[in-house]
Amino acid sequence: MAQETLHCTLITPEGLAFEGDVDFVAFPARDGEIGILPGRAALMCELGVGRLRVRIGHNFQSWFVDGGFVQVLENHVRILTQQAIPREKIERSEVLRMLTEARQMPVTDEFSAQRKARAEARALIRLRMAR
Known part of the structure; x- marks a missing residue:
């Protein structure tokens, strides 16, 4: 079977x-x-x-x-x-750059705070997956 x-x-x-x-x-x-x-x-x-x-x-x-x-x-x-x-195509150096950029995003209102948090979360997930 x-x-x-x-x-x-x-x-x-x-x-x-x-x-x-x-x-x-x-x-x-x-x-x-x-x-x-x-x-x-x-x-x-x-x-x-x-x-x-x-x-x-x-x-x-x-x-x-x-x-x-x-x-x-x-x-x-x-x-x-x-x-x-x-x-296998996730590059650690690129993800670290993305994380730095996300952490430097300005927060001027609730929308920008949420956008920054989402960008950081995406970068951290990729960082855990990076080779």
């Missing part, structure tokens, strides 16, 4: 970032991390900011994702996101 898998599709505005059969998918939802195994009930949720992971056999692949939507239906996981950066 063949082991059941999920078909995962990762799509950005630029096009298809990943497509393939996987054993497990974990992604940041807006209110916490969600893990998906084959046979999962249908689901639609908002994708948060963080690390997307897929497991193929004993190997993991990871991306930094920046919001969007996820649909799980009949063992197909469809992830639509504004940005999907493979972990």
